[in-house]
Amino acid sequence: MRAFCLRYEMRVHNKKIIGEPSLYLVLSEEYGAGRSVMSIAEEAVAGGIDILQMREKHKSREDLLRLGSALGELCRKNKVTFIVNDDPLLAAELDADGVHMGQKDLQRCPLDEVRRIIGIDRIIGLSTHSLEQFQRANTLDVDYLAFGPIFPTQTKDYSIGTADIRETLRVALKPVVFIGGVNTANLGILLKEGAASMALIRDIMQADDVASRTAWYKSQLAKGGINAK
Numbered sequence: 068m069r070a071f072c073l074r075y076e077m078r079v080h081n082k083k084i085i086g087e088p089s090l091y092l093v094l095s096e097e098y099g100a101g102r103s104v105m106s107i108a109e110e111a112v113a114g115g116i117d118i119l120q121m122r123e124k125h126k127s128r129e130d131l132l133r134l135g136s137a138l139g140e141l142c143r144k145n146k147v148t149f150i151v152n153d154d155p156l157l158a159a160e161l162d163a164d165g166v167h168m169g170q171k172d173l174q175r176c177p178l179d180e181v182r183r184i185i186g187i188d189r190i191i192g193l194s195t196h197s198l199e200q201f202q203r204a205n206t207l208d209v210d211y212l213a214f215g216p217i218f219p220t221q222t223k224d225y226s227i228g229t230a231d232i233r234e235t236l237r238v239a240l241k242p243v244v245f246i247g248g249v250n251t252a253n254l255g256i257l258l259k260e261g262a263a264s265m266a267l268i269r270d271i272m273q274a275d276d277v278a279s280r281t282a283w284y285k286s287q288l289a290k291g292g293i294n295a296k
């Protein structure tokens with residue numbers, strides 16, 4: 068299936084805005100069920116994905132540069148936001164739209180250093196895993212916050228549940244992306260709690276038809292909580 072999607076970019080100064088709602092696909096080759104990251108990315112773009120993140124933990128720098136260049140080009144052509152996981156230097160070298168940092172990554176590279184490396188025109192995203200952590204991160208120099216893992220996921224050995232979603236959204240000073248175990252069966256729970264934007268790995272990467280699955284999520288996000296079960 069090929070969804071028709073008209074995309075436009077919103078920017079402040081030269082920095083892309085993380086719009087809401089956004090559908091965010093985190094790409095890791097190891098979860099691609101044997102399919103290439105590029106082919107999954109292309110299908111997700113055809114389905115209307117808003118944000119793609121390259122999250123590859125086991126590739127050489129050379130391979131990261133090769134894959135990142137191809138993903139970056141795909142994203143630029145299609146006005147999709149391109150984020151690189153963990154590594155601000157790589158994000159800058161690839162001319163990505165931004166970098167996504169985890170809490171532990173900040174011990175290795177503090178936020179002011181991340182900002183110095185990628186500059187004011189690129190996005191910084193930060194993972195948070197509890198309401199307290201979210202509240203602390205909320206006032207930092209970051210452009211969006213991820214909150215999760217909401218539901219059980221094979222990627223993490225814990226999940227935080229849905230109880231704090233409303234409070235994060237009430238206090239949020241920036242866009243929030245909910246992550247962790249999101250699937251077609253539980254998306255409605257998130258939407259009902261008021262969540263607008265979601266990040267996923269498996270339920271899109273491992274779909275038989277990535278474009279159709281992406282388009283389905285987009286249509287649900289566009290409806291928001293109105294019809295959520």
Ligand code: TZP
Pocket residue numbers: 093194215216217219220221222223246247248249266267268269270
């Ligand atoms: N951070 C919190 S949960 C998660 C990350 C990277 C993994 C999400 O993967 P999935 O397959 O959508 O549960």
Ligand code: MG
Pocket residue numbers: 152153167168169172
């Ligand atoms: Mg990380």
